[in-house]
Amino acid sequence: MNKTIIININSIVFHIEEEAYETLRSYMIDIKKHFGKSSDSQEILQDIENRIAEMFSEKIQVGRKEVISLDDVNHVISQMGKVSDFEDEAEEETSTDQAGFEESTQSQEPPISVVDKKLMRNPDDKIFGGVCSGLGAYFNMDTKWMRLIFICFFLFGGSGIMLYIILWIVMPLAVSRADKMAMKGESPTLQNFKKSFEEEIQGLNPHFSKAKSEIARGTSAVGSGISKLGRVFLRFIAFIILIVCALTIFGLAIACVGFITGVLGYQREMVFPGTEFLNTPQAIVALIAGTLAIAIPFLALLQLMLRVLFKTQPLNNYLSLGLWATWISSIIAVIFFCFIGAQEFKESSTIKVEKPLTAQKVYYIAEKDIRLIEASEVDKNGKKFQIELKGKNLEFLLRSDINISFQSIDSLAKPYIQYNYFARGKSYQAATTNAAEIYYLASQRDDKIVFDSHFSVGPNKKYRDESVSAILYLPQGSRVVIDKSIEYKLRNLSFWDCQRAYDSDEDIKSTEWIMGRTGLQCTPKFQPIVKKSEENKAVEDLVKQAEKHAKDAEEHARKIQKEAKAMAERIEVSVKESSTN
Amino acid sequence: MIAENTQTQMRKGILEYCILSIISKGEIYASDIIAELKRAQLLVVEGTLYPLLTRLKNNGLLSYNWKESTSGPPRKYYQITPEGLEVLHKLDNTWKELVYAVETSLQGRNESKN
Numbered sequence: 001m002n003k004t005i006i007i008n009i010n011s012i013v014f015h016i017e018e019e020a021y022e023t024l025r026s027y028m029i030d031i032k033k034h035f036g037k038s039s040d041s042q043e044i045l046q047d048i049e050n051r052i053a054e055m056f057s058e059k060i061q062v063g064r065k066e067v068i069s070l071d072d073v074n075h076v077i078s079q080m081g082k083v084s085d086f087e088d089e090a091e092e093e094t095s096t097d098q099a100g101f102e103e104s105t106q107s108q109e110p111p112i113s114v115v116d117k118k119l120m121r122n123p124d125d126k127i128f129g130g131v132c133s134g135l136g137a138y139f140n141m142d143t144k145w146m147r148l149i150f151i152c153f154f155l156f157g158g159s160g161i162m163l164y165i166i167l168w169i170v171m172p173l174a175v176s177r178a179d180k181m182a183m184k185g186e187s188p189t190l191q192n193f194k195k196s197f198e199e200e201i202q203g204l205n206p207h208f209s210k211a212k213s214e215i216a217r218g219t220s221a222v223g224s225g226i227s228k229l230g231r232v233f234l235r236f237i238a239f240i241i242l243i244v245c246a247l248t249i250f251g252l253a254i255a256c257v258g259f260i261t262g263v264l265g266y267q268r269e270m271v272f273p274g275t276e277f278l279n280t281p282q283a284i285v286a287l288i289a290g291t292l293a294i295a296i297p298f299l300a301l302l303q304l305m306l307r308v309l310f311k312t313q314p315l316n317n318y319l320s321l322g323l324w325a326t327w328i329s330s331i332i333a334v335i336f337f338c339f340i341g342a343q344e345f346k347e348s349s350t351i352k353v354e355k356p357l358t359a360q361k362v363y364y365i366a367e368k369d370i371r372l373i374e375a376s377e378v379d380k381n382g383k384k385f386q387i388e389l390k391g392k393n394l395e396f397l398l399r400s401d402i403n404i405s406f407q408s409i410d411s412l413a414k415p416y417i418q419y420n421y422f423a424r425g426k427s428y429q430a431a432t433t434n435a436a437e438i439y440y441l442a443s444q445r446d447d448k449i450v451f452d453s454h455f456s457v458g459p460n461k462k463y464r465d466e467s468v469s470a471i472l473y474l475p476q477g478s479r480v481v482i483d484k485s486i487e488y489k490l491r492n493l494s495f496w497d498c499q500r501a502y503d504s505d506e507d508i509k510s511t512e513w514i515m516g517r518t519g520l521q522c523t524p525k526f527q528p529i530v531k532k533s534e535e536n537k538a539v540e541d542l543v544k545q546a547e548k549h550a551k552d553a554e555e556h557a558r559k560i561q562k563e564a565k566a567m568a569e570r571i572e573v574s575v576k577e578s579s580t581n
Numbered sequence: 582m583i584a585e586n587t588q589t590q591m592r593k594g595i596l597e598y599c600i601l602s603i604i605s606k607g608e609i610y611a612s613d614i615i616a617e618l619k620r621a622q623l624l625v626v627e628g629t630l631y632p633l634l635t636r637l638k639n640n641g642l643l644s645y646n647w648k649e650s651t652s653g654p655p656r657k658y659y660q661i662t663p664e665g666l667e668v669l670h671k672l673d674n675t676w677k678e679l680v681y682a683v684e685t686s687l688q689g690r691n692e693s694k695n
Contacts, residue, residue, distance in 0.1 A: 010654050
């Protein structure tokens with residue numbers, strides 16, 4: 001009594017004995033593996049199945065023999081030929097790498113070609129996941145050397161752990177015997193199956209026996225060995241490129257997500273420069289397009305390396321065409337958004353506003369850093385400040401492009417400040433609107449004029465090259481004391497030069513100026529306090545006194561001289577008169 | 582080993598030629614092609630034939646029709662195309678040249694090594 005299985009080949013139903021089925025099945029798998037490489041595999045397999053179905057139906061005799069037996073299957077297989085009988089044909093079909101193939105058929109060894117190897121984890125020789133032994137089999141290296149390399153990686157910064165985990169995830173486990181043979185680069189023919197099975201029975205270390213045959217081969221063909229070594233090296237490089245590509249794409253994805261959250265305002269540590277020129281949806285699209293434009297070439301490289309290393313199928317036409325299209329369109333999008341961004345800066349506009357100042361003898365000019373808040377005003381998280389600014393993101397709102405200069409006017413005129421609010425925009429209209437959004441005024445309290453450190457533009461405004469210039473028109477003769485805090489906002493005025501004029505080692509906190517006809521002149525108020533000895537002072541006093549005396553004497557002498565001259569004239573006139581008389 | 586290799590190379594070279602000439606005789610079924618080839622002691626197993634037929638068909642030298650069969654599934658009947666005929670004629674000439682070349686080089690030898 002035998003168990004039978006019902007199968008159908010090309011929509012014809014056969015009853016087949018279990019044992020016969022197993023044989024037929026493994027035979028068909030073999031054939032599929034063999035022809036799987038060629039492009040016409042589908043048709044060839046169809047023809048073969050057709051023929052098998054026909055041969056089976058010839059065996060069936062209704063009423064007498066209705067079940068396909070193992071003998072029938074064996075007969076069919078012998079007629080159709082084993083995979084090993086096709087081998088010669090395959091050589092011709094896949095004319096690539098023919099030299100290597102012929103060599104191996106000559107020596108009648110199981111073909112050990114690096115090309116067909118698959119990178120898989122080896123479950124028979126493992127410590128954690130069998131990654132190292134899999135890699136070792138792949139690169140024809142002893143597992144222990146692979147492990148040593150990984151231990152080195154572990155030691156240097158622990159990068160090996162990451163690499164190991166990634167490989168563990170990426171590399172499939174070699175479960176079946178066919179997998180294990182693919183891992184070692186043996187082609188899955190029946191003989192090799194048998195060989196692998198025998199090896200297992202004998203408990204031989206497959207690596208050892210392979211190494212032995214490798215050595216035997218190597219001595220006879222050193223040249224081919226070197227080229228093979230080169231190939232292994234190239235694959236190693238390909239492998240590194242693969243990992244780099246994968247990590248790059250991973251990094252790009254993270255960066256993209258990060259920048260998008262930045263644009264949306266969830267965080268402000270990570271903002272891609274330039275995206276603030278665009279509005280939010282535009283910025284998101286631009287970021288995604290930019291990421292794709294960079295990531296797709298890496299993806300292509302990754303796919304290429306996968307093909308080289310793992311013999312994966314090339315991407316189908318639609319997918320690769322789609323990738324191309326996406327890449328091109330994302331590049332176009334990036335260019336488009338650059339253009340859009342530039343458009344926003346095409347026109348510029350300046351709004352002039354004049355505000356009167358109350359006249360003072362001395363003006364104290366200082367800056368208030370509006371970001372600084374007295375500790376007493378605020379709790380630890382700066383919540384009060386956030387509330388004051390209506391919860392808006394400070395960094396996006398405040399600009400510090402402010403400059404201050406001074407002009408002189410007639411000493412009797414009234415002082416005033418002129419503000420120039422500048423901004424850019426797509427059109428003159430937009431630029432003017434943007435300029436009008438700027439809010440910046442200095443405040444005067446008696447003789448103190450305080451400038452804020454930043455000006456604000458409207459909420460949710462994007463950067464449009466806004467700037468403010470304030471010009472103080474002060475009457476001639478006004479005195480100005482400028483605080484050091486505002487130094488960096490001064491235009492056409494060197495705080496530092498004036499500071500030097502003080503001729504002091506001390507840190508000067510403010511400088512004093514006077515408004516001349518052409519502008520502010522530095523007038524160091526605090527004369528250096530030079531310590532002089534009493535003697536020196538006395539001598540100096542004496543010298544001064546002497547000088548004064550000399551001056552007095554000189555003046556006196558001049559006076560007498562003048563009088564003498566006048567007298568002489570008078571005498572001359574009287575002499576003339578007397579002579580005419 | 583080398584002899585064996587050369588043998589397969591030689592066989593392979595003429596196999597296509599023979600298949601083409603068998604098919605040129607008229608519409609024929611794959612297993613009949615095999616029978617003919619076996620009679621000519623050229624082919625060992627059937628599995629080798631199908632890839633060859635597919636390739637010749639893809640090169641436009643052969644075409645086929647499906648025909649109902651009494652004993653089983655429908656069968657593919659192959660026939661030669663005009664291009665196939667053209668190629669066959671070229672191969673005929675080549676074969677004559679080859680026969681001449683081989684015979685000339687074998688002249689004066691008593692036994693052939695094989």
